[in-house]
Amino acid sequence: MKDKEYSVKxxxxxxxxxxxxxxxxxxxxxxxxMKFDKNGPELNSIAEINPxxxxxADILDNERSQGKVRSKLHGIPIVIKDNINTSDKMHTSAxxxxxxxxxxxxxxxxxxxxxxxxxxxxxxTNLSExxxxxxxxxxxxxxGSRFGQVKSPYSKKIDPLGSSTGSxxxxxxxxxxxxxxxxxxxxxxxxxxNNSITTIKPTIGMVSRSGIIPISHHQDTPGPLGKxxxxxxxxxxxxxxxxxxxxxxxxxEGKSYNFVKALNRDIKxxxxxxxxxxxxxxxxxxxxxxxxxxxLFIDQGCEIVExxxxxxxxxxxxxxxxxxxxxxxxxxxKYKPDNIRSLxxxxxxxxxxxxxxxxxxxxxxxxSEKTSGALTxxxxxxxxxxxxxxxxxxxxxxxxxxxxxxxxxxxxSHAPIYGNPVIGIPAKALVDDEPRSLFFIGDKxxxxxILAFAxxxxxxxxxxxxxxxxxIR
Numbered sequence: 434m435k436d437k438e439y440s441v442k443x444x445x446x447x448x449x450x451x452x453x454x455x456x457x458x459x460x461x462x463x464x465x466x467m468k469f470d471k472n473g474p475e476l477n478s479i480a481e482i483n484p485x486x487x488x489x490a491d492i493l494d495n496e497r498s499q500g501k502v503r504s505k506l507h508g509i510p511i512v513i514k515d516n517i518n519t520s521d522k523m524h525t526s527a528x529x530x531x532x533x534x535x536x537x538x539x540x541x542x543x544x545x546x547x548x549x550x551x552x553x554x555x556x557x558t559n560l561s562e563x564x565x566x567x568x569x570x571x572x573x574x575x576x577g578s579r580f581g582q583v584k585s586p587y588s589k590k591i592d593p594l595g596s597s598t599g600s601x602x603x604x605x606x607x608x609x610x611x612x613x614x615x616x617x618x619x620x621x622x623x624x625x626x627n628n629s630i631t632t633i634k635p636t637i638g639m640v641s642r643s644g645i646i647p648i649s650h651h652q653d654t655p656g657p658l659g660k661x662x663x664x665x666x667x668x669x670x671x672x673x674x675x676x677x678x679x680x681x682x683x684x685x686e687g688k689s690y691n692f693v694k695a696l697n698r699d700i701k702x703x704x705x706x707x708x709x710x711x712x713x714x715x716x717x718x719x720x721x722x723x724x725x726x727x728x729l730f731i732d733q734g735c736e737i738v739e740x741x742x743x744x745x746x747x748x749x750x751x752x753x754x755x756x757x758x759x760x761x762x763x764x765x766x767k768y769k770p771d772n773i774r775s776l777x778x779x780x781x782x783x784x785x786x787x788x789x790x791x792x793x794x795x796x797x798x799x800x801s802e803k804t805s806g807a808l809t810x811x812x813x814x815x816x817x818x819x820x821x822x823x824x825x826x827x828x829x830x831x832x833x834x835x836x837x838x839x840x841x842x843x844x845x846s847h848a849p850i851y852g853n854p855v856i857g858i859p860a861k862a863l864v865d866d867e868p869r870s871l872f873f874i875g876d877k878x879x880x881x882x883i884l885a886f887a888x889x890x891x892x893x894x895x896x897x898x899x900x901x902x903x904x905i906r
Contacts (some may be wrong), residue, residue: 434461438607438899441443441664446596448497450547455490455508462510462555462743466608469902471588474815476584476902477575478602481713482556484522488551490657495552500768503551510875513613514600515557516539517655518566518644518768518899523554526823528577530790531782535770536870541644542653542676543613546880550671557610558599564620565596566648566757572793574598585628587899590866595623597658605630606902612658612839616649618749618849621656622857624808626844626870629863629897632658632693633665633884634878637680637852639673647764648757650681651817652749652849655894660897662888666692669880690881698885701734705886706830710843718869719842722860726840726871729893730886738834745823748798748844752820757815758801776802832875838883839874847874854880854885859897 434453437705443875447453453461463482471477483489493508513519516527518537526532540548546555562577575583575598583598585591586606593602597614601624604612618633623633624869632657642653657668670693676687699767707727709715762775773779780798783790804810827847848855856873871890875883 434458438660438878439610440657440661441506441610441667443523444610445505447613448508454494454559455510456494458508458510459486459490459553459555462609465606469606470603470608474584474586474902474905475580476586476602476606478558478560478583478599478606478608479512480526480528480557480580483554484496486553486555487508489766493515493551493553497744503549504671506667507551508551508553508683509611510553510555510609510904511611511668512546512556512558512600512603512609513615514560514597514615515628516646517544517613519544519554519557521554523557524755525646526579527564528560530578530581531779533579534768534872536851537644539644542641542678543672546674552671554607558603558808560599561596564615564617564648566617566753568794569796570794576793578790578792582899586902586905587629587863588866588906590906591627591868593624594627597621597624600658601625601628601630604628604660605900606868607899610659611664613655613668613672614653614658615645615653616849617652617753618843621658622844622855622872625658625857626842627868629868630658630660631662631665631861632656632857632878633662633669633723634855635669635673636854636856636880638679639680639854639878639880640669641674641676641682642675642745643678644675647757647760649753650760651756652753662694662858662884662891663696666696666884680763692881692884695881695884696888697810697863698882700837700885700889702735702736702829703736703886704835705730706738706834706836706839708830708841708843709741711740711741713744713843715842717863718867719888722869722871723842725894726890729890733889738836739741740830740834742826742830744845747820747823747850748816749820749846752813754797754801755804755808755810757797757802759808794795813841820850824848827851827853827874828876837852838886841872842869842876842884844870844872852877854883856883860890860894861896864898
């Protein structure tokens with residue numbers, strides 16, 4: 434195989450035509466990982482390689498040779514964030530020494546769906562320890578006590594950002610075509626932006642969260658990361674769906690979506706709202722990106738609505754501290770990692786070796802442990818109610834103005850808190866240390882309908898450039 438970036442469609446066609454096998458793909462990506470992730474620039478995106486990856490690839494190649502193809506993504510490798518349960522020979526550690534010996538007793542719901550669709554889980558990716566919800570004390574994005582710091586493939590000065598750092602860096606570096614990350618408040622859109630790739634942060638309840646180390650059942654969601662919106666749509670087609678163990682997915686029970694097909698929907702005559710925050714500063718580059726996008730959509734026959742709103746403070750960390758104890762304790766009690774059955778146990782374990790386990794402290798853990806663990810505090814309900822009112826502004830704007838999509842050059846907490854879908858697309862060639870993305874936001878469960886806007890923008894502007902791993906700035 435040539436040392437090039439393969440799109441998901443390239444991989445599908447190559448496997449279908451016999452140009453290469455799934456084993457060839459595993460070889461190709463592992464060679465790149467060994468060359469650049471574990472040596473050379475040591476980007477540290479991959480936590481561990483699946484020790485059964487070749488056996489799985491051979492099984493899927495054999496199935497293909499016999500005419501059995503489970504899905505469009507049959508035989509395509511993927512990496513997943515290491516806070517997602519896999520019942521195999523890989524750990525589920527949240528990048529923490531505390532869970533470095535933990536083997537999950539069962540697959541997360543989305544992992545079952547990946548296996549059923551015939552994808553190859555090549556490995557797990559590093560993340561900001563416990564999804565970046567461990568310490569307020571200057572803990573950098575991408576750091577975990579288990580394997581250390583994830584680094585940007587573009588520049589030593591760029592923060593890989595958010596918690597799904599390894600999943601984003603692996604895709605950006607062409608160590609894989611697709612990955613899965615998770616988000617509570619920006620941990621899909623932030624690392625996608627800073628690593629110049631694409632993501633779809635689904636509506637809360639579009640994709641199951643069961644079997645994933647949590648922060649908050651109100652806001653957590655897995656989502657795809659890829660080099661294009663089409664790549665992400667292929668993966669979202671396989672992982673969405675109702676899970677009886679995740680109540681939030683009840684709203685899509687019995688519903689069918691086709692995200693790949695939705696990419697090419699005709700948007701002529703559609704109404705687009707461009708959001709501008711009256712009390713926030715905008716760089717000239719951001720304004721230029723916005724104007725270019727407006728012209729692009731006007732040329733496609735869309736109606737543009739200029740919207741100005743005040744950017745308000747949303748202290749999401751207050752409610753997440755309460756949610757975290759409840760949800761993490763439930764996860765630990767259910768899956769029973771050795772000697773860690775509660776947040777209290779986790780704090781005690783870390784305190785036994787602060788030098789190695791607590792380089793940046795655990796102030797979030799200790800703050801969360803002080804809560805009741807029952808969500809009975811009046812402050813929690815008061816703040817959460819206020820947050821939902823503020824974060825609901827996007828949905829109100831969409832309904833009030835009869836919009837098909839909102840677009841912003843700013844990444845905000847509105848959609849993560851309220852549950853709206855968001856798509857992030859690279860909005861510039863990343864030749865400096867200031868990544869930019871354009872964000873497409875829809876009302877809840879409009880994931881399918883907003884894809885066409887992002888796809889048109891991406892294929893028309895073609896902003897993304899790949900990093901030069903031999904000469905990282």
